[in-house]
Amino acid sequence: MNEFDLILEECVDLIASGETTLEECFVLYPEYAAQMEPILYTAVALQEEGQEVTPPPFLRERIRGQLNHVMQKKPEKKSRSPVFFLAHSSKYVRAVLCPADDQHGDGTESPARQVPL
Amino acid sequence: MPLADEPALVRQAKSGDSESFGTLYDAYLERIYRFVYFRVEDQQTAEDITSQVFLKAWENLGRFQIGGTPFLAWLYTIAHNAVIDHYRTRKVTAALEDVKLSDPGHAETVENGIDSAVEMHSIKAALQTLTDDQRQVLLLKFIDEMSNEEIARQLGKREGAIRALQMRGLKALSKRLAEKIPI
Numbered sequence: 001m002n003e004f005d006l007i008l009e010e011c012v013d014l015i016a017s018g019e020t021t022l023e024e025c026f027v028l029y030p031e032y033a034a035q036m037e038p039i040l041y042t043a044v045a046l047q048e049e050g051q052e053v054t055p056p057p058f059l060r061e062r063i064r065g066q067l068n069h070v071m072q073k074k075p076e077k078k079s080r081s082p083v084f085f086l087a088h089s090s091k092y093v094r095a096v097l098c099p100a101d102d103q104h105g106d107g108t109e110s111p112a113r114q115v116p117l
Numbered sequence: 118m119p120l121a122d123e124p125a126l127v128r129q130a131k132s133g134d135s136e137s138f139g140t141l142y143d144a145y146l147e148r149i150y151r152f153v154y155f156r157v158e159d160q161q162t163a164e165d166i167t168s169q170v171f172l173k174a175w176e177n178l179g180r181f182q183i184g185g186t187p188f189l190a191w192l193y194t195i196a197h198n199a200v201i202d203h204y205r206t207r208k209v210t211a212a213l214e215d216v217k218l219s220d221p222g223h224a225e226t227v228e229n230g231i232d233s234a235v236e237m238h239s240i241k242a243a244l245q246t247l248t249d250d251q252r253q254v255l256l257l258k259f260i261d262e263m264s265n266e267e268i269a270r271q272l273g274k275r276e277g278a279i280r281a282l283q284m285r286g287l288k289a290l291s292k293r294l295a296e297k298i299p300i
Contacts, residue, residue: 050260
């Protein structure tokens with residue numbers, strides 16, 4: 001492995017772990033900045049775009065419902081609570097179905113309240 | 118980063134405590150979804166497979182050994198196998214043109230606009246042009262936030278091989294993304 005690859009690898013690992021930034025790498029190794037730029041930008045883009053991906057809000061409750069159904073079908077694997085995640089699910093249901101009472105500020109009901117459970 | 122009290126939660130979940138399993142589920146849903154999302158062709162499939170992962174995890178908790186593989190790593194293994202089963206069943210090949218844009222209702226488009234969805238599409242499409250090993254390493258490193266050591270363990274390869282795949286994959290991905298930028 002040549003020097004450029006070693007430095008590139010070091011920068012990629014540090015950026016991936018959050019210990020440094022793209023700009024700091026360019027400052028540290030200005031002689032390789034131009035060469036590293038497209039590759040480091042790709043690494044950052046992959047990381048940032050990846051972290052933007054989150055499950056849709058309804059998915060959390062949907063899977064809860066499915067798990068609850070499975071748990072209730074298997075009596076030998078008893079749950080302490082008859083309703084799966086009762087303590088956890090209530091806050092998520094409220095967040096999905098009941099955002100701020102008057103979201104639009106005009107007295108109309110928020111559309112989220114109309115989404116069936 | 119695993120939960121601080123994960124061994125206790127897993128022990129309780131194994132004995133049938135759904136609340137404990139719920140805590141594990143809440144902690145890891147997002148990471149499993151992300152893991153699956155980048156390995157399948159569309160959001161609906163990602164949702165379905167994510168659901169399967171946690172159902173299988175609950176069903177097979179008895180087989181999980183505390184003190185061995187971390188619980189998240191075990192979930193990743195279930196997710197990996199579920200993705201493989203999906204492609205084996207569907208006989209879907211991951212071609213560049215098969216990668217679809219995210220559903221307009223998906224959180225990433227709603228929150229970040231069309232530009233972000235287009236960029237995600239480009240990245241997903243470009244990832245499909247890499248070799249399987251290169252794609253796996255980049256996803257595990259940058260999406261699933263694993264260290265090189267963890268990736269090596271997950272894939273059954275030496276750490277040096279992981280580093281080499283990472284570099285080759287990044288260079289190829291960078292070149293592919295640059296080719297798609299309009300002049």
